[in-house]
Amino acid sequence: MAAFFIGLAWFVSTRQAVLFLVGIGMGGVLAGARFGFTTGWRRLIEQRDPRGVMAQLLLLGIAAAVSMPLLAAFPGDLGAALGPPSFSLLIGAFVFGAAMQIADGCGSGTLYKAGLGIPLNMAILPMFALGSFMGSAQLEQWLSLGALKPVGLVTQFGPWEALGLTLLGLAALGWAALRWSGKSAPWFDRRLFIGAVLLAVLAVLNLLIAGQPWGVVYGFGLWFAKIATATGVFDPAANPFWSQPVNLTTLSQSVFMDVTSITNIGILAGALWIAAGKRTASAVPASLTAKQWAVGIAAGFLLGYSSRLAFGCNIGAMVSGISTGSIHGWIWVPLAFCGSLIGVRVRRHFGFH
Template sequence: MNRCLISAAMAVFFFFLAWAVSLRQALLFLVGIGLGGVLAGARFGFTTGWRLLIENRDASGVMAQLFLLGLAAAVCMPLLAAFPGELGAALGPPSYSLLIGAFVFGLAMQVADGCGSGTLYKAGLGIPLNMGILPIFALGSFLGSAQLEQWLQLGSIAPVGLVARFGLLEAFGITLLGLIALGWAALRWSDRIAPWFNKKLFIGAMLLAVLAALNLIIAGQPWGIVYGFGLWGAKAATALGVFDPTANAFWSEPVNVRTLSQSVFLDVTSITNIGILAGALWIAAKRKVGAAEPRSLTGTQWVVGIAAGFLLGYSSRLAFGCNIGAMVSGISTGSLHGWIWVPMAFMGSLIGVRVRRRFNF
């Protein structure tokens, strides 16, 4: 596809948002384009980084992710402390649903070869499996949100925000110590002969941290992925007459009722998701003619991959986010649930890489 045509289409959509929706949404679309461009251009894969550490003892991807978390926290935590009324953290309640959801998500993302952001940018790159998974991810996210109340009844406590609970310096100190501990563990796990510093990934991490902070400033909330997917599914189910949001605990909450009743272009998560797709598509247009195409999958691989995509959507709602909403935004804005999500998702990934190998993905 011609890059000029893609750029023109993005410009038209930007001006449409600025004119017909709001300048804020137009700016968030630009942020989304930047996120998609960086993710696709640097091939900044959260899933791949974990898999390389597990299978190849290569810590470079994980170390870049930890750098992203630390830099984002250094910017976002002071903003939250300075503007507590205007900006919100990515808080999720510690719960059994979080434990189960994070574990299943970590497993499924290795099989599907993508988390929330990975599925988006790889779909934008035109990778067939991720393009097929995207609508199934949305379906799973919607069903997970619709059943979230039942899962929370298993047991949960109120969300814990480190900045609000302990103050800025203490919260950032706790976060920094936690990231240093994870980095030490990753290096101990890895083959320490292999280089842990990847320049392209660290530059990508720096740019993603800046864009995540811009998202927080413009939207008033941290960068997220899966809420937009669930909203798309809920809108489709409501339009088809197969779902009554007023009878559902999650979708009958005032904020969700308002979002469901409005245009999808007014939802901040949906707009950045669309931007990520557009940014990745723009990067894909740069591919040289004759570049290697993804290998074709067998019928069994398609079935397993699509099933994993559904589990990604469902489990991410139970876990209050994916690698972005729970890990990046959760940890960088001081949510305790992000620190619970990471080890549970990593344990799931330990099994997921074996499932992936079993089906020869």
């Protein structure tokens, strides 16, 4: 990690090197605190345990409280994670919610669990990248079904009004989670709440350093797009998504110039660091059957494809979308949760633990 950091600072840029450190922090917190977005939702659904979801709401609230005023103060330098309300968003979010429960990981979850050395997630990672690339290559056809212009609350109402609406929405979600769980269910978990605060700080640092919110999915698609282009099986100039000037430029540059790729690599490294320091028998997953491997890998492909259609995963659409005031983040959450209701049953059917 030290050698990679020095290499980035020397050959690429100081900004990319610092972003790598931010990614290491993200991976370390996700793996160290076992801060799983997928697991938090599943425990709420199956066990009526709201602690993971309440920690996620705290993360969103803190990130929004800092990010929204920053976006208003520096509109030319910082951008929000905006996505268009569309049929592709509705379908993608629902499918992603189901697939992440089957695959036991969203975008960040797949990264940090692959970094921890969990075999299924290591196998899912390249399939996630393939799915993300395929989704991006076909995104224009999905958007042609119907899409509206992206809506940003900060631009529409101002930072403080946007923050007030966001906090009200998060409070409503928290109230619903507690009602679902019952009065006697504990809602506070010190480890998860510390993880939420640290992740919020790191997400804001990502926004300040990169000039854009924390994302995961774009980096995955870029990796496979580079492979497909280099091998001659894909012509980016003939594709509506990859022929866009910003995407074409990113595709032509070194992968180490892409801010999303650098934080993704950092998350892998941070989780690997945690894994190297905490070797416990409980961390070793049970062996899977051939059918479970097939189902898990198929779910990994769907994760990538659907997240591109939905303009992000739990990070890009939910955390970054909501904390920077994008309406599409608020549409994503209920659709993905409904998908998770299906996904946990499919997961149980195939005997995943």
